[in-house]
Amino acid sequence: MGSVRLQAVSKHFGIAEVIKDLDLEIGDGEFCVFVGPSGCGKSTLLRMIAGLEDITSGRLEIAGRDMTGVGPAERGTAMVFQSYALYPHMTVAQNINFGLRMTGHPADEIARRTARAAGMLQLDALLDRKPSQLSGGQRQRVAIGRAIVRDPAVFLFDEPLSNLDASLRVQMRAEISGLHREIGTTMIYVTHDQVEAMTMADKIVVLNRGRVEQAGSPLALYHRPANRFVAGFIGSPSMNFLPGNALPADGSTRVELACGGRLDCAPAIAMAEGPITIGIRPEHARIGRAESGTLRGTLNHAEFLGSESVLYLSLADGSTFCLKADGLARAAPGDTVEFHVPAKACHLFSPEGVALLHGDLTQ
Ligand SMILES: Nc1ncnc2c1ncn2[C@@H]1O[C@H](COP(=O)(O)OP(=O)(O)OP(=O)(O)O)[C@@H](O)[C@H]1O
Numbered sequence: 001m002g003s004v005r006l007q008a009v010s011k012h013f014g015i016a017e018v019i020k021d022l023d024l025e026i027g028d029g030e031f032c033v034f035v036g037p038s039g040c041g042k043s044t045l046l047r048m049i050a051g052l053e054d055i056t057s058g059r060l061e062i063a064g065r066d067m068t069g070v071g072p073a074e075r076g077t078a079m080v081f082q083s084y085a086l087y088p089h090m091t092v093a094q095n096i097n098f099g100l101r102m103t104g105h106p107a108d109e110i111a112r113r114t115a116r117a118a119g120m121l122q123l124d125a126l127l128d129r130k131p132s133q134l135s136g137g138q139r140q141r142v143a144i145g146r147a148i149v150r151d152p153a154v155f156l157f158d159e160p161l162s163n164l165d166a167s168l169r170v171q172m173r174a175e176i177s178g179l180h181r182e183i184g185t186t187m188i189y190v191t192h193d194q195v196e197a198m199t200m201a202d203k204i205v206v207l208n209r210g211r212v213e214q215a216g217s218p219l220a221l222y223h224r225p226a227n228r229f230v231a232g233f234i235g236s237p238s239m240n241f242l243p244g245n246a247l248p249a250d251g252s253t254r255v256e257l258a259c260g261g262r263l264d265c266a267p268a269i270a271m272a273e274g275p276i277t278i279g280i281r282p283e284h285a286r287i288g289r290a291e292s293g294t295l296r297g298t299l300n301h302a303e304f305l306g307s308e309s310v311l312y313l314s315l316a317d318g319s320t321f322c323l324k325a326d327g328l329a330r331a332a333p334g335d336t337v338e339f340h341v342p343a344k345a346c347h348l349f350s351p352e353g354v355a356l357l358h359g360d361l362t363q
């Protein structure tokens with residue numbers, strides 16, 4: 001059992017409150033990913049769960065047990081850091097089983113657990129090497145092996161792949177997901193990488209200034225962000241936000257945009273008229289005119305990635321707009337680009353940033 005429950009948890013460093021009255025439940029066996037801007041408290045929260053930082057107030061339970069006064073070694077957690085910090089003079093096997101040797105486990109059990117972890121991580125052939133004789137990905141696997149042999153109830157990963165190059169990250173991402181499927185242990189994983197978060201998580205927790213903005217499945221956060229912060233944080237490039245004014249209309253919500261033009265968003269919602277922000281994902285805008293919902297901008301900059309073209313536009317009111325088109329789309333800086341937005345692709349946010357309407361292209 002490796003469920004984790006935080007109730008009204010706060011953390012102060014001196015007068016700074018870096019985790020604020022935070023409630024969160026992570027189910028047994030869940031793969032939970034923490035994301036959020038730098039400094040929002042992700043590592044601090046992970047370290048509090050591990051017992052490496054005190055909790056100023058509130059309650060933490062692991063597997064239903066109150067962790068107040070329980071030291072890091074007795075919590076059943078194992079942490080894997082960004083800098084894998086292997087002992088350079090020890091072999092791979094000795095690095096993996098160092099903790100077990102220190103806690104006086106019998107030799108046959110140490111050998112059995114080391115072999116099992118090495119097998120899972122394809123390190124069998126490397127057990128006698130020193131860390132300096134390994135690639136970055138192999139070293140990170142040794143660090144994960146060191147956590148696996150402890151047979152924890154909860155794995156805690158703090159940006160474990162951020163020192164690896166792009167192709168190794170993709171490989172290790174798949175390996176960690178595979179490991180989770182195989183052993184089914186609760187994993188809490190911090191990353192700045194959108195693709196890691198979207199592909200690995202059962203649940204993503206979006207943190208901002210020490211608070212949970214939203215927790216939910218990756219696709220729930222993508223399709224139904226609770227507020228403007230989450231809408232802008234999940235998805236890459238970020239959602240576009242255009243200011244406008246909402247007017248009542250038949251069967252839809254009509255928004256007169258500050259950049260000129262008008263979008264009819266479906267469905268109609270009962271809400272006050274007035275200032276509003278419309279949110280449109282770059283991948284949901286389409287180049288070219290349509291009967292309604294056509295906007296135009298001037299191209300500032302374009303990225304032609306082969307598989308797709310990403311266009312960065314300036315609109316008449318000075319707003320910027322990013323549009324993701326297919327890889328054949330071409331435009332040069334200074335060109336006028338016309339585009340349109342399907343009514344069902346628009347999200348609406350109140351002036352306070354609360355989501356009022358979610359686009360739903362699946363309908
Ligand atoms: N030991 C400490 N003493 C004082 N302040 C700290 C300490 N550790 C962290 N902080 C502050 O707490 C806040 C949260 O830090 P934390 O390391 O948890 O952020 P993070 O979300 O992991 O950021 P990053 O994405 O950059 O790793 C930051 O403002 C940081 O400066």
Ligand SMILES: [Mg+2]
Nearest residue numbers: 042043044158
């Ligand atoms: Mg951190």
